[in-house]
Amino acid sequence: xxxxxxxxxxxxxxxxxxxxxxxxxxxxxxxxxxxxxxxxxxxxxxxxxxxxxxxxxxxxxxxxxxxxxxxxxxxxxxxxxxxxxxxxxxxxxxxxxxxxxxxxxxxxxxxxxxxxxxxxxxxxxxxxxxxxxxxxxxxxxxxxxxxxxxxxxxxxxxxxxxxxxxxxxxxxxxxxxxxxxxxxxxxxxxxxxxxxxxxxxxxxxxxxxxxxxxxxxxxxxxxxxxxxxxxxxxxxxxxxxxxxxxxxxxxxxxxxxxxxxxxxxxxxxxxxxxxxxxxxxxxxxxxxxxxxxxxxxxxxxxxxxxxxxxxxxxxxxxxxxxxxxxxxxxxxxxxxxxxxxxxxxxxxxxxxxxxxxxxxxxxxxxxxxxxxxxxxxxxxxxxxxxxxxxxxxxxxxxxxxxxxxxxxxxxxxxxxxxxxxxxxxxxxxxxxxxxxxxxxxxxxxxxxxxxxxxxxxxxxxxxxxxxxxxxxxxxxxxxxxxxxxxxxxxxxxx
Numbered sequence: 001x002x003x004x005x006x007x008x009x010x011x012x013x014x015x016x017x018x019x020x021x022x023x024x025x026x027x028x029x030x031x032x033x034x035x036x037x038x039x040x041x042x043x044x045x046x047x048x049x050x051x052x053x054x055x056x057x058x059x060x061x062x063x064x065x066x067x068x069x070x071x072x073x074x075x076x077x078x079x080x081x082x083x084x085x086x087x088x089x090x091x092x093x094x095x096x097x098x099x100x101x102x103x104x105x106x107x108x109x110x111x112x113x114x115x116x117x118x119x120x121x122x123x124x125x126x127x128x129x130x131x132x133x134x135x136x137x138x139x140x141x142x143x144x145x146x147x148x149x150x151x152x153x154x155x156x157x158x159x160x161x162x163x164x165x166x167x168x169x170x171x172x173x174x175x176x177x178x179x180x181x182x183x184x185x186x187x188x189x190x191x192x193x194x195x196x197x198x199x200x201x202x203x204x205x206x207x208x209x210x211x212x213x214x215x216x217x218x219x220x221x222x223x224x225x226x227x228x229x230x231x232x233x234x235x236x237x238x239x240x241x242x243x244x245x246x247x248x249x250x251x252x253x254x255x256x257x258x259x260x261x262x263x264x265x266x267x268x269x270x271x272x273x274x275x276x277x278x279x280x281x282x283x284x285x286x287x288x289x290x291x292x293x294x295x296x297x298x299x300x301x302x303x304x305x306x307x308x309x310x311x312x313x314x315x316x317x318x319x320x321x322x323x324x325x326x327x328x329x330x331x332x333x334x335x336x337x338x339x340x341x342x343x344x345x346x347x348x349x350x351x352x353x354x355x356x357x358x359x360x361x362x363x364x365x366x367x368x369x370x371x372x373x374x375x376x377x378x379x380x381x382x383x384x385x386x387x388x389x390x391x392x393x394x395x396x397x398x399x400x401x402x403x404x405x406x407x408x409x410x411x412x413x414x415x416x417x418x419x420x421x422x423x424x425x426x427x428x429x430x431x432x433x434x435x436x437x438x439x440x441x442x443x444x445x446x447x448x449x450x451x452x453x454x455x456x457x458x459x460x461x462x463x464x465x466x467x468x469x470x471x472x473x474x475x476x477x478x479x480x481x482x483x484x485x486x487x488x489x490x491x492x493x494x
Contacts, residue, residue, distance in 0.1 A: 029347075030048070030049055030050050030051045030301065030304075030343070030348075030349060031050060031051075031053065031304050032048055032050055032304065033047065033048060033050035033302070033303065033304055033318035033319065033351070034046060034047045034048065034318060034319075034351075035048070042392050042393030042394055042397075042398045043393065043394065043398075044376075044381055044383060044394045045381050045394075046381075047318075047319055047351035047353050047381065048348040048349060048351055049301040049341035049342055049343060049348065049349025049350055049351055049352075050299075050301060050302070050303060050304045050318065050341070050349075050351075051296060051299060051301055051303070051304065052296045052297050052299060052303065052304055052305060052306045052315070053296065053304075054145040054146070054294060054295060054296045055294070055295075055296065056292070056293075056294055057138065057142055057293045057294060057295045057296075058107045058136075058291060058292065058293050059107075060138060060140075060308055060313055061107075061136045061137060061138055061293070062136075062137045062138075062139075062311075063103050063104070063106070063107070063134065063135065063136055063137075064134075064135045064137065065103055065132060065133070065134060065135075066132070066133040066135070067132075070120050070121055070132050071094070071101065071102060071103060071118065071119070071120065071121070072092035072094075072101055072119045072120060072121045072122070072285065073092040073093050073094030073095070073099065073100055073101065074094040074095075076091060076092065076093040076094070076095075076099075077091070077092055077121065077122060077124070077282070078090060078091050078092075078282055079091075079092060079119075079122050079282045079283070079285055080280065080282050080283035086280060086283070088280065088282045088283065092119055101116075101117060101118050101119035101287070102118065103118045103134070104118075105117055105118050105289070106118045106134075106288045106289070106290065106291050107290075107291060110289065110290060116289065117153040117287045117288060117289035117290075118287065118288050118289075119153070119154075119285060119286070119287040120132055120266075120285050120286040120287070121285065122281060122282045122283075122284060122285045123269060123276075123281045123284035123285065124281050124282070126276060126278060126281050126284075127276075129267070129268070130268070130269055130284065130285070130286075131265070131266060131267050131268075132265075132266040132286060133263055133264070133265050133266075134263065134264040134266070134288075135169065135261060135262075135263045136261060136262045136263070136264075136291070136293065137168070137169060137260070137261045138259075138260060138261070138313060139168065139260070139312055139313070140260065140297060140298075140306075140312070140313040140314070140324060140325075141166075141258060141259075141260050141297075141298040141324075141325050142258070142259060142260070142295045142296065142297055142298055142313075143254075143257055143258050143295050143296050143297075143298045144225050144257045144258075144259065144293070144294070144295040145225065145257075145294055145295050145296060146225055146226060146292075146294035146295070147222050147223060147224055147225050147226055147227075147292075147294075148162070148222070148223035148225070148262070148291075148292065148293055149220060149221070149222055149290070149291070149292040150220070150221045150222075150264065150288060150290075150291050150292075151219055151220050151288065151289050151290040151291075152219045152220070152221070152286070152287060152288055152289070153219070153287035153288065153289040154269065154270060154285060154286055154287035155218065155219075155269070155270025155272065156178075156210055156211055156218055156219065156220075156221055156270055157178070157211065157266050157267065157268060157269055157270055157286065158179065158180045158185075158211060158267075158268040158269065158270055158271055159178070159179045159180075159185045159186075159211070159267040159268040160177075160178040160179070160211070160221070160264065160265060160266055160267060161174055161175075161176075161177055161178070161264075161265040161267065162174070162175040162176045162178070162223055162262070162263075162264060162265075163175055163262070163263040163264075163265060164259045164261070164262055164263075165259065165260055165261040165262075165263070166255065166258060166259065166260055167260065168260045168261060169260070169261045172263060174204050175204070175223060175262075176204065176205060176206075176207065176223055177204070177205070177206035177207070178206070178207060178208075178210055178211045178221060179206060179208060179211050180208060180211045181208070182206035182207070182208055185206075185267075185268075186206050188205075188206035189206070190206055190207060190208045191203075191205040191206065191207060192205070192207055192209055193205070193207075193224045193227045193228065194227070196228070196231070197231060198231045198232060201228050201231050201253070201256075202252060202253065202256050210222065219289075225257065228256075228257075229243055232246050240346075241344075241346050244343035244344055244346065245343075245344060247343060248342050248343055248344055258298060262293065264291075266286050269284045269285060269286055270284075271284065297313055297314075297315055297325075298315075298325050299315035299317065299325060299326045300321070300325055300326045300327060300340035300341060301340055301341025301342065301343070301349065301351075301352075302315070302317050302318055302319045302321045302326035302340070302341055302351075303315040303316050303317050303318055303321075303326050304316075304318075319341070319351050319352070319353040319354060320333040320353055320354035320355070321338070321353075321354055329354035330354060332356060332357055333354040333355060333356055333357065334354065334357045335354070335355035335356050335357050335375070336354075336355055338354060339352040340352065353381070355375050355382060356373070356375075356382055364382055364384065364395075365395050366384035366387070366395055366396045367391075367395060367396050367397060367411045367412045367416075368412040368414075369384070369387045369388050369389050369391045369396035369412075370384040370385060370386055370387050370388060370396050372384070372385040372386060373385060381394070383395075384396045389414045389415075389416065389417060390403040390417035390418075391416065391417050397411060399416075399417035400417065402419065403417040403418060403419055403420075404417065404418060404419070404420035405417065405420075406418045406420070418438070418439070419439065420438055420439075422435040422438060422439075422440070422441050422451065427451070428451075429441035429442070429443070429451055429452050430447070430451050430452045430453050431443070431444060431446075431447045431452045431453070432444045432447075432452070433447065433451065433452030
């Protein structure tokens, strides 16, 4: 899809086109950071808010288990079948690939029918709690755009907490509690996301919806991102302008969907009954076949590209910003305090570009044709003012109308733009004229004009019959125009 819009600057008509990404993003497209437009000063950049495309973020994470030796198989042990907790002849053996269940199997591609999964050791040390922390780290701030989905191969745990960190794991805060009995496990009344509203959307709840016991059809746990978006954008997320406005004006709301790390705290495995069967402890363990986390790099609306290099994500910053999250202005561009971009006004938002510092304005690149620059707030850009030496443009890099680029001169040469009337290859002097220094035609006595195209007798109005007809330029074939038949249009020459 192409986006066309009009921008009135100095009474000029401007059209801007941008190619939209084919994947419908939850937070809108915003996939172009800048585009060139034409003004009286030449081509200048028009800046827009922009962000990377939403993607599967599990491709870039690092996973850590605590305790580190909690994965089954070292030493080998038997565990009970998923469908029959009293058939305990299955084996987990870390030294045998077909029988191993390492943590990376939580993120492999499985298709519709999971066959690989991570599995913990069994609850053989009961009554000591069987507890596991699974930490997902990106070493980068990311924004969540879709539900977090955890698929268990075992029964869903009786007690679990999903936590988030915004400071790379130094501190943690709960995202959501899960339990078969919220009041007993966490001293909280059970709720679902549907019980929330715009005013309580940031409330941390305990839900019993995903913590049923050991049944084969109860494997998936959600952390509902889209349901929270829906409080502002409607059930089908069609009113995105409302959501954008809230994300722009409510810092805590944007931070709620922002993380550097996630932690899954498995506190009690699926028991399915009131009491633990101490005679069959091999039936109690955790097993996860899939974890889905969809989001994007947080670049503060200053980048569309996030690169993964040397096991690290980083934004390719635009708008004169820099840093892993484009969170500060580049050197010599601290003319005003750094600010994130804004989603509003729709559809292009506001870039809030960093502008040159007052001390660096004089160093703005004008190729020596101007010593003054001006910041245009409407365009969020700096242009050179009063370009000299017949130059024009944002950086005095173009030639004024009627002047041409001197191919033998550098951009900072005072003679870079000349009245290049003729040359010996393309613009030939006519009627025997010769080109002098690429500046003017030296005409024979009988002709005049810029290219010696006019007989002098025309100026006096006394040309003899046929003397006033122009000869075709040398090197160009004569054109013979035949009269068109009646009722047809005359031919056009382009």
